[in-house]
Amino acid sequence: MKKIYIILIVLVLGVTGMAYLYFSNLDKESSPSDISLNLVSANAPIIFTFENDKGFYDILGQQTVTNDILGAEKSNLLKTLRTLISNNTSLNHLIDGEKITIGFLPTSANRVDFIIATQTKAKKFDHTVLNQLNATVKQEGSAYHIKFGDTSECFISIINKSIFLSNNKKALTMLGTTKLPNNEFAEYIKQNNRFSKNTLANVYINYKQLPSLLKNILNTNLTGELNIFNKQAAYASLNYNFSSDKLLLNGYTQINDAQNYFRLFVDQKEQKVNIDQLFPEQTANYTLFSINDYAIWHKALKVWQKSKKEDEKIAEQLHNINEKYRIDIDQTFPKYFNKQFATLELKSGEKLGIVEIKNGDKLGQLLLDLGSDYAPDIRIFKETDLLYNYFGEPFKKFERPFYTIIDNHLVVANYASTIQVFLNAYKNDHLLVNTDSYNAFKDQISSATTIAFYVNHKNSHDIFGKNLKAPYYKQYKSEKGVKNYNAFGYQLSADNGKFTSNILLLKNQTKTDTIKFSGN
Numbered sequence: 001m002k003k004i005y006i007i008l009i010v011l012v013l014g015v016t017g018m019a020y021l022y023f024s025n026l027d028k029e030s031s032p033s034d035i036s037l038n039l040v041s042a043n044a045p046i047i048f049t050f051e052n053d054k055g056f057y058d059i060l061g062q063q064t065v066t067n068d069i070l071g072a073e074k075s076n077l078l079k080t081l082r083t084l085i086s087n088n089t090s091l092n093h094l095i096d097g098e099k100i101t102i103g104f105l106p107t108s109a110n111r112v113d114f115i116i117a118t119q120t121k122a123k124k125f126d127h128t129v130l131n132q133l134n135a136t137v138k139q140e141g142s143a144y145h146i147k148f149g150d151t152s153e154c155f156i157s158i159i160n161k162s163i164f165l166s167n168n169k170k171a172l173t174m175l176g177t178t179k180l181p182n183n184e185f186a187e188y189i190k191q192n193n194r195f196s197k198n199t200l201a202n203v204y205i206n207y208k209q210l211p212s213l214l215k216n217i218l219n220t221n222l223t224g225e226l227n228i229f230n231k232q233a234a235y236a237s238l239n240y241n242f243s244s245d246k247l248l249l250n251g252y253t254q255i256n257d258a259q260n261y262f263r264l265f266v267d268q269k270e271q272k273v274n275i276d277q278l279f280p281e282q283t284a285n286y287t288l289f290s291i292n293d294y295a296i297w298h299k300a301l302k303v304w305q306k307s308k309k310e311d312e313k314i315a316e317q318l319h320n321i322n323e324k325y326r327i328d329i330d331q332t333f334p335k336y337f338n339k340q341f342a343t344l345e346l347k348s349g350e351k352l353g354i355v356e357i358k359n360g361d362k363l364g365q366l367l368l369d370l371g372s373d374y375a376p377d378i379r380i381f382k383e384t385d386l387l388y389n390y391f392g393e394p395f396k397k398f399e400r401p402f403y404t405i406i407d408n409h410l411v412v413a414n415y416a417s418t419i420q421v422f423l424n425a426y427k428n429d430h431l432l433v434n435t436d437s438y439n440a441f442k443d444q445i446s447s448a449t450t451i452a453f454y455v456n457h458k459n460s461h462d463i464f465g466k467n468l469k470a471p472y473y474k475q476y477k478s479e480k481g482v483k484n485y486n487a488f489g490y491q492l493s494a495d496n497g498k499f500t501s502n503i504l505l506l507k508n509q510t511k512t513d514t515i516k517f518s519g520n
Helices: 002-016 032-043 054-060 065-070 072-086 089-095 127-132 169-176 184-193 210-214 224-229 261-265 294-307 311-325 360-366 386-391 416-427 436-443 458-467 470-477 511-518
Strands: 046-051 099-106 112-119 135-140 143-148 153-159 162-166 202-206 234-241 246-255 283-290 337-346 351-357 371-375 378-381 402-405 409-413 451-456 485-495 498-507
Touching (some): 032 046, 032 112, 032 169, 032 184, 072 089, 089 127, 099 210, 112 169, 127 143, 143 169, 153 169, 162 169, 184 202, 184 234, 184 246, 202 246, 234 498, 261 294, 261 485, 283 458, 294 311, 294 386, 311 386, 351 386, 351 416, 360 402, 371 416, 378 416, 402 416, 409 416, 436 451, 436 498, 451 458, 458 470
Antiparallel strands (some): 046 099, 046 202, 099 112, 112 162, 135 143, 143 153, 153 162, 202 234, 234 246, 246 498, 337 351, 351 409, 378 402, 402 409
16 A cells, blocks of 8 residues: 555665765754754654764675665765765865764655765864865855766855755755754654664654655655655654665654554554465555454554544444344454454555454354345445444545455455455465565564565556656666565564564565575
């Protein structure tokens, strides 16, 4: 579903920031590093921090993933900057060991640009040192326009001990007009940075600011399924781990809004993933949820429904169902739910919901009066929003779905034909778990989680083509982009009021790689 694409896009943009850049700002009452962080994080929802150290650049230079994500143009610019600055003793000495802050932000239409911040050890940065670059330097107002021999260019502003660098002059202008109010995101970054001293680099995401960036990437608004990412009060703090064949990030996701749907799972222990055993081979993406104790979780769900002013309407509907069909509706889904449920999208765009249940035969009998036959093995609910009432947001789009029960799983869809596609795949063993690519992905990520997002690259071509704006879709399908990638995954595992997070962007594996995995 589209929300998974957003997470992928965000992380894809995010890793680019680790590609060797520098930037900053200054305030008389604060340190240069604090001011640069405040300015950049006030404008950019994706932030990276690392130390300017040659060893870090040497390690990062061995990972081609960053180049694949950035594309040739930006990769060349970053490589040029890294080479010229790190190899210039005078320039590099000024910022050696300093903290680098990098942000990605929206500027003009369909653009996402970068800003880089750092500070110099010198009492004051002498702008004439820029003449030591093997480039053409031209002053344009308060900024310097730098053109390199390979046609790459960037813009730099210097204020006392602070250095600002961007690929777009407009980004520097945005910083110049930024006031410094209380910046909670900057405080979050500083707090979490203290606990990640031994990592190569850190990635921070401000989900509340994401809509301003995503509107430059997507062909759709943040409504419907995407509303969950519309100005949500949530942050992520992630550590970068080096690997030559994948992007691997781990850390924490903190959801600050008590009424966010994901917070319903913050106290639910992670579970070994089993529900994916039913997913069709043509699955493009899925989101799955694990509930260790449904009774406790359902109490939280009712509070969430009350916050949305839906509680009275739902209670009245369930009461009317009990009266109309002479049943106790609470003896159906709440009693027979097992541990996991999921929603998934096929490469055709068809959507399915799956709920793991304890006794499919018994639940099927209890639902006889609540549904009617449509075709062999396929029925349709007579009442609306049954699954939404008991499981919340993921099932909102399945208002009065068709359904089937098979091997202790309730499967729903808005079209009978989609149920038939599922049944054909399941009965013929054409399943995602039987593919080499999915097994390679599973080998690289935890087998247990509370919430998980997954995107299958091969099966998502048409879906991305509809939802990404042209420049980003071009990069997605380019040989010099992420065309030869396997999948993306984002796991959230409940941990004392927040979520331990694992993020994986995996390349397609060669036979040699596959042998290496099996030997681990």
